[in-house]
Amino acid sequence: MMEKIYIIGVGLIGGSLALDIKRLHPKCTIFGIDHNEEHLKEALSLNIIDAKAIINDIANADLVIVAIPVNVTVKQLPEILDKVGNDTLVIDVGSTKEDICEAVKNHPKRRNFLAMHPIAGTEFSGPSAAIHNLYKGKTNIICEVEDTAFKLQEKALILFNEIGMRIRYMKPKAHDKHIAYVSHLSHISAFMLGKTVIEKEKNERDIFDMAGSGFESTVRLAKSSPEMWAPIFEQNKINVIETLEEYIHNLKQFKEFMEKDDFEAVFREMKETNHIKEILKGIA
Amino acid sequence: MMEKIYIIGVGLIGGSLALDIKRLHPKCTIFGIDHNEEHLKEALSLNIIDAKAIINDIANADLVIVAIPVNVTVKQLPEILDKVGNDTLVIDVGSTKEDICEAVKNHPKRRNFLAMHPIAGTEFSGPSAAIHNLYKGKTNIICEVEDTAFKLQEKALILFNEIGMRIRYMKPKAHDKHIAYVSHLSHISAFMLGKTVIEKEKNERDIFDMAGSGFESTVRLAKSSPEMWAPIFEQNKINVIETLEEYIHNLKQFKEFMEKDDFEAVFREMKETNHIKEILKGIA
Numbered sequence A, B: 001m002m003e004k005i006y007i008i009g010v011g012l013i014g015g016s017l018a019l020d021i022k023r024l025h026p027k028c029t030i031f032g033i034d035h036n037e038e039h040l041k042e043a044l045s046l047n048i049i050d051a052k053a054i055i056n057d058i059a060n061a062d063l064v065i066v067a068i069p070v071n072v073t074v075k076q077l078p079e080i081l082d083k084v085g086n087d088t089l090v091i092d093v094g095s096t097k098e099d100i101c102e103a104v105k106n107h108p109k110r111r112n113f114l115a116m117h118p119i120a121g122t123e124f125s126g127p128s129a130a131i132h133n134l135y136k137g138k139t140n141i142i143c144e145v146e147d148t149a150f151k152l153q154e155k156a157l158i159l160f161n162e163i164g165m166r167i168r169y170m171k172p173k174a175h176d177k178h179i180a181y182v183s184h185l186s187h188i189s190a191f192m193l194g195k196t197v198i199e200k201e202k203n204e205r206d207i208f209d210m211a212g213s214g215f216e217s218t219v220r221l222a223k224s225s226p227e228m229w230a231p232i233f234e235q236n237k238i239n240v241i242e243t244l245e246e247y248i249h250n251l252k253q254f255k256e257f258m259e260k261d262d263f264e265a266v267f268r269e270m271k272e273t274n275h276i277k278e279i280l281k282g283i284a
Helices: A012-024 A038-045 A055-060 A071-082 A098-103 A152-162 A172-201 A207-212 A215-225 A228-234 A237-259 A263-273 A276-281 B013-026 B036-043 B055-060 B068-081 B098-103 B150-163 B172-201 B205-209 B213-223 B225-234 B237-259 B263-275 B276-281
Strands: A004-009 A029-032 A063-066 A089-092 A113-118 A139-143 A166-168 B004-008 B028-035 B065-066 B089-092 B115-117 B138-145 B166-170
Touching: A004 A012, A004 A055, A012 A063, A012 A152, A029 A038, A029 A055, A029 B237, A063 A071, A063 B237, A063 B276, A071 A089, A071 A098, A071 A228, A089 A152, A098 A172, A113 A152, A113 A172, A113 B036, A139 A172, A139 B205, A152 A276, A152 B225, A166 A172, A172 B028, A172 B205, A172 B213, A172 B263, A172 B276, A207 B138, A207 B166, A207 B172, A207 B237, A215 B172, A215 B213, A215 B276, A228 A237, A228 B263, A237 A263, A237 B237, A263 B172, A276 B172, A276 B213, B004 B013, B004 B055, B013 B028, B013 B065, B013 B150, B028 B036, B028 B055, B055 B068, B055 B115, B065 B068, B068 B089, B068 B225, B089 B150, B098 B172, B115 B150, B138 B172, B138 B225, B150 B225, B166 B172, B172 B213, B172 B225, B172 B237, B225 B237, B225 B263, B237 B263
Parallel strands: A004 A029, A004 A063, A063 A089, A089 A113, A139 A166, B004 B028, B004 B065, B065 B089, B089 B115, B138 B166
Antiparallel strands: A113 A139, B115 B138
């Protein structure tokens, strides 16, 4: 039964899920909850949600999707579980999983909750960034599936299958460790690249005329929302610092090869990384 | 008059120029010169070139395009100029300009030469990577235009206009300094990001299942050709090392903010870089 669906946080991630669910289940009602009144209005006018709601309305929800910054999720998830009915499925979509799972570990309604991380998104944010089929063919990592009630597991998996997501199961600890490498570090590398170039070229804006699609691609993630990302880095602090240390070490070594005029080593460093081509072929 | 055109280096950059020129001037003959016999065969079979040639054939060329690694350009450009006729236009497309311009500064045929850097490309290489309209709407930086003969300047500008490139004039020194920021640094950041993740995850290949389009975008340039890029970094060593120092400094500072639990500073770092959005809007 998917009749009453509540999206808490009607931005890129929550809004895109709303669009997919509405298309698949045209008869359901999608309610939006957001502390940002402008976003709610926008989501309504874009037909991402059918109606506004408040947090106390979720008692009769079939599905609640929590798509807010991860620090807020940690705080609010227990209260959300407090309020839902016995058959409500509550899903969170945060980019960290350890602290979120920990926050509801002993909650009496733990079995109403499914922790997941759909690996999808764009560098844009807010309801206007929501798009259809954002999740099609994308990986969805589910954590601690065994702690979710059977019936609700099944309900969730049917929905994810309809949406077209590929499911992978992981422990929260492993998720956070590996996602630091394949997602969180990319964001920092892009932000700091953007910062380095802007600092240098701030008085020569027309220099960006020289920038090509390569620069655009490498720096794209620096458009991402700091409101979403600062809490992610905070929650995944230990893993992210480790990735940063390794990244900085590799950059320093590359610089040292250049300083020593060892361009054979510079060449080798790149050649050995070139097989990222084959690795990336697996990514849509 | 554009009848006989010689492309030295029939890869992504030279091959894509060949495709555009042939489309615009169907009656011209495009000759390919390459030390890689396989690439010549491939370029022929893909109709990128009409015939193979050798370096001594260029005496009667209307246009010679030099699209080979920048270290080879520095070595061979004087010999190429030695061989061409009085009305031949010789263009190089290298990603560095200072050493190349220096190499032919006092050459008796200096006025037959135009130094340029079209800011276009993809992460692929070789003749099979050549595509139509790669240069359309892209910036083409011309250096030391006043050192090229008037008639040949004109011939070149007509061609670039037909191809659809936007022209910018710069001094070689300024070109090399700024391009280190908006292009060369991006490549190193991508290569080292790829290296860091591959090193970490080498025993867990299925981890790349977790990588999304964000990672793909940030690491895309790590597919680039080391044969092209090692000589670029060597020629632009001083500028590139400077950009790397600033980039590493910024990454270390970000890491220190995280270590000190100063997530307000982490937020601010990202927020201040967010206006890269507006800057990137100018890039096609």
